[in-house]
Amino acid sequence: MSTAKAKSHVDAHRSTLSEVCRLLGLPEVAGARHVDTTFLHRHLKAGQRLTSQGEPFEALYIVAEGYFKTFVADETGNQLVLGFPLQGDLVGADGLCNHRHASYAVALTDADVVVVPFRCIAHLGRSLDDFEQIIYRAISRELVTDHALRSLVGTLGAEARVARFLANFADRCGRPGLPATRFTLPMTRQEIGSYLGLTLETVSRAFSALADAGLMQVAQRELELHDVDQLRVLQKLHATATARGASRRGDRAKRGNVTWVDMLGANV
Amino acid sequence: MSTAKAKSHVDAHRSTLSEVCRLLGLPEVAGARHVDTTFLHRHLKAGQRLTSQGEPFEALYIVAEGYFKTFVADETGNQLVLGFPLQGDLVGADGLCNHRHASYAVALTDADVVVVPFRCIAHLGRSLDDFEQIIYRAISRELVTDHALRSLVGTLGAEARVARFLANFADRCGRPGLPATRFTLPMTRQEIGSYLGLTLETVSRAFSALADAGLMQVAQRELELHDVDQLRVLQKLHATATARGASRRGDRAKRGNVTWVDMLGANV
DNA sequence: CGACATTTTGACGCTGGTCAATATTGGTGG
DNA sequence: CCACCAATATTGACCAGCGTCAAAATGTCG
Numbered sequence: 040m041s042t043a044k045a046k047s048h049v050d051a052h053r054s055t056l057s058e059v060c061r062l063l064g065l066p067e068v069a070g071a072r073h074v075d076t077t078f079l080h081r082h083l084k085a086g087q088r089l090t091s092q093g094e095p096f097e098a099l100y101i102v103a104e105g106y107f108k109t110f111v112a113d114e115t116g117n118q119l120v121l122g123f124p125l126q127g128d129l130v131g132a133d134g135l136c137n138h139r140h141a142s143y144a145v146a147l148t149d150a151d152v153v154v155v156p157f158r159c160i161a162h163l164g165r166s167l168d169d170f171e172q173i174i175y176r177a178i179s180r181e182l183v184t185d186h187a188l189r190s191l192v193g194t195l196g197a198e199a200r201v202a203r204f205l206a207n208f209a210d211r212c213g214r215p216g217l218p219a220t221r222f223t224l225p226m227t228r229q230e231i232g233s234y235l236g237l238t239l240e241t242v243s244r245a246f247s248a249l250a251d252a253g254l255m256q257v258a259q260r261e262l263e264l265h266d267v268d269q270l271r272v273l274q275k276l277h278a279t280a281t282a283r284g285a286s287r288r289g290d291r292a293k294r295g296n297v298t299w300v301d302m303l304g305a306n307v
Numbered sequence: 308m309s310t311a312k313a314k315s316h317v318d319a320h321r322s323t324l325s326e327v328c329r330l331l332g333l334p335e336v337a338g339a340r341h342v343d344t345t346f347l348h349r350h351l352k353a354g355q356r357l358t359s360q361g362e363p364f365e366a367l368y369i370v371a372e373g374y375f376k377t378f379v380a381d382e383t384g385n386q387l388v389l390g391f392p393l394q395g396d397l398v399g400a401d402g403l404c405n406h407r408h409a410s411y412a413v414a415l416t417d418a419d420v421v422v423v424p425f426r427c428i429a430h431l432g433r434s435l436d437d438f439e440q441i442i443y444r445a446i447s448r449e450l451v452t453d454h455a456l457r458s459l460v461g462t463l464g465a466e467a468r469v470a471r472f473l474a475n476f477a478d479r480c481g482r483p484g485l486p487a488t489r490f491t492l493p494m495t496r497q498e499i500g501s502y503l504g505l506t507l508e509t510v511s512r513a514f515s516a517l518a519d520a521g522l523m524q525v526a527q528r529e530l531e532l533h534d535v536d537q538l539r540v541l542q543k544l545h546a547t548a549t550a551r552g553a554s555r556r557g558d559r560a561k562r563g564n565v566t567w568v569d570m571l572g573a574n575v
Numbered sequence: 576c577g578a579c580a581t582t583t584t585g586a587c588g589c590t591g592g593t594c595a596a597t598a599t600t601g602g603t604g605g
Numbered sequence: 606c607c608a609c610c611a612a613t614a615t616t617g618a619c620c621a622g623c624g625t626c627a628a629a630a631t632g633t634c635g
Contacts, residue, residue: 465591
């Protein structure tokens with residue numbers, strides 16, 4: 040379950056710059072060793088808030104241990120889940136914009152984060168060229184994963200969304216290239232549903248359907264994925280009864296998607 | 308139509324740092340005047356590509372004039388529209404992550420962008436503390452608007468999505484606080500649909516419905532918005548015939564949204 | 576052990592996707 | 606200048622996926 044934080048359990052107080060790089064999964068910056076700055080950690084118990092929408096921005100956080108959910112709340116009080124940050128993920132980047140956090144982040148389990156104070160961001164950027172690259176890349180990665188999610192939600196049906204969510208979550212829980220196959224979800228069906236643009240009932244049904252199809256096993260929040268790769272690429276599960284020669288036929292390109300035809304615009 | 312680029316029409320070759328700040332709508336950085344660096348512009352004809360998914364990242368762009376669409380393309384060749392950048396918007400930030408662009412950006416009209424070369428980002432960041440703040444904030448803003456869109460798509464029905472899209476577009480076309488009321492859309496119904504997670508038919512129907520409701524007037528791509536504020540807050544248009552005592556009853560909190568009840572986690 | 580949150584499963588209906596036909600626009604060439 | 610064609614937009618009819626409502630089962634915490 041826990042990956043490489045055996046030591047950060049005991050001396051979990053400060054992290055060096057190169058530790059932060061490893062955590063983020065980014066190549067270690069040149070000269071990182073020559074910087075004596077270290078970063079404080081902060082520990083959170085399950086249910087505690089790390090950031091609150093509207094509150095002043097003081098720091099960025101990098102998850103070292105545990106699971107979070109981030110969400111926004113609209114006027115009416117409904118909340119929409121934006122993501123489930125875990126080890127190596129950046130939290131709080133939306134606060135840079137107006138120096139005010141634009142979302143909530145709460146710990147779903149006991150958790151531990153590296154604190155990168157606002158001041159450090161400007162300070163270190165000046166003294167160490169590559170530090171700002173780290174931050175840029177980390178924030179940019181947020182953008183990319185966000186877009187991937189929108190593509191997922193905008194394109195696929197309910198079962199496929201859930202399937203990819205699970206495959207993705209398994210990837211992120213395991214170490215690079217080795218997805219976890221057995222784990223327990225830190226979030227509720229409702230939170231998953233909010234994240235994927237579905238209702239909790241639909242999520243529950245999708246879980247059951249995927250289990251019936253033999254792709255996984257599910258008991259409440261305990262999961263065992265039998266075929267992660269299949270989950271990752273699944274498009275439809277319909278298989279209405281005896282799947283027969285139900286080879287893929289016309290089911291493609293739904294919603295507002297556009298095919299290559301109008302790939303207008305010659306290069307340059 | 309054009310806002311404040313009367314001069315950038317003639318000498319549209321370079322922009323100073325403080326011009327860039329104004330364009331982005333961010334407070335002018337201290338010391339911006341003391342920097343002699345200027346930024347090249349690049350002109351594009353309608354249909355030309357500015358960035359391509361997978362191509363090496365060389366620069367960030369800030370739209371000075373004209374309209375773009377950005378989109379990703381999945382394996383099967385379908386494209387999903389991510390946004391419609393226009394004056395003052397940042398383009399290309401998703402390339403910082405892996406030094407490779409993660410999306411396409413094509414000009415929908417003739418356009419003009421400020422080019423911020425990759426090198427400049429690191430270079431200026433060192434010599435001018437506040438420059439990196441500009442970039443941080445611009446990228447962070449992308450995140451925030453992205454989340455707003457997801458909230459929109461995840462929560463509202465078709466008509467409301469289209470209504471808010473129009474209100475938002477009008478806001479961005481006009482100057483701060485003064486939304487444009489009469490303009491012509493640079494994109495197709497299909498592109499709008501892709502952006503909002505709807506089909507082109509649904510978008511078309513929504514346009515008609517909003518027009519029937521007297522909120523706007525529409526002729527192909529020519530629009531005249533009669534009540535921008537109403538469009539901005541519209542939740543439902545149903546009004547199924549004689550609306551009678553059809554006071555709002557159960558229509559709230561749809562999809563995976565969660566109400567305040569579980570605002571778990573005491574502060575700190 | 577009892578109150579409550581979460582999950583599962585079923586039945587039903589609406590929104591919006593699909594298919595199809597027609598209208599309008601814009602561009603191209605005779 | 607006009608005929609012709611492709612791209613875009615509009616509108617209608619049909620229906621399926623998923624949201625809604627409801628009830629029961631299972632798990633959790635005090």
